[in-house]
Amino acid sequence: MIDVPPALDASCVRMSDADLTRAAPRLPARRTFPIQPERAGEEAVEGGDCSAAESFALRVIGGSMAPEFLEGDIVIIEPQGLAREGSYVLLQLPGSGWVLRQLGRQLRPEGGADWVLRVLDGSEPAWVIPGPQVVRGVVIQRSRRGRPRQVKWYG
Numbered sequence: 001m002i003d004v005p006p007a008l009d010a011s012c013v014r015m016s017d018a019d020l021t022r023a024a025p026r027l028p029a030r031r032t033f034p035i036q037p038e039r040a041g042e043e044a045v046e047g048g049d050c051s052a053a054e055s056f057a058l059r060v061i062g063g064s065m066a067p068e069f070l071e072g073d074i075v076i077i078e079p080q081g082l083a084r085e086g087s088y089v090l091l092q093l094p095g096s097g098w099v100l101r102q103l104g105r106q107l108r109p110e111g112g113a114d115w116v117l118r119v120l121d122g123s124e125p126a127w128v129i130p131g132p133q134v135v136r137g138v139v140i141q142r143s144r145r146g147r148p149r150q151v152k153w154y155g
Contacts, residue, residue, distance in 0.1 A: 081138030
């Protein structure tokens with residue numbers, strides 16, 4: 001059983017494409033971080049519940065992540081994978097439900113960097129997120145429906 005994580009808090013902010021293009025040409029070095037699945041409260045006995053760590057498959061609905069992910073593609077999600085800049089991740093956005101997005105970094109004018117989520121087709125602006133802790137899984141594989149040889153691995 002997979003726990004449904006809480007939605008992102010109100011600190012999420014939309015960024016326009018103009019804001020994204022103002023970033024400095026060099027972002028800080030890539031950083032990798034582990035995804036920590038949420039536990040099911042009292043049902044999760046210490047060391048006895050591993051269901052939150054099991055990989056699972058989802059079917060892509062919609063075209064916001066085209067051309068990398070087309071409608072009908074099957075993606076394998078690793079809840080305890082390693083995410084880094086450029087990873088495709090699963091999370092829950094307020095008002096949008098569960099979504100697949102690309103994780104990135106964006107430099108702030110005053111220094112430092114924010115984590116952002118992007119769609120690939122440009123249909124929505126990027127979202128600044130409070131941190132990588134809102135990510136609930138990392139895409140490790142994509143398979144095209146009806147095409148057994150069109151499998152792509154990520155990681």
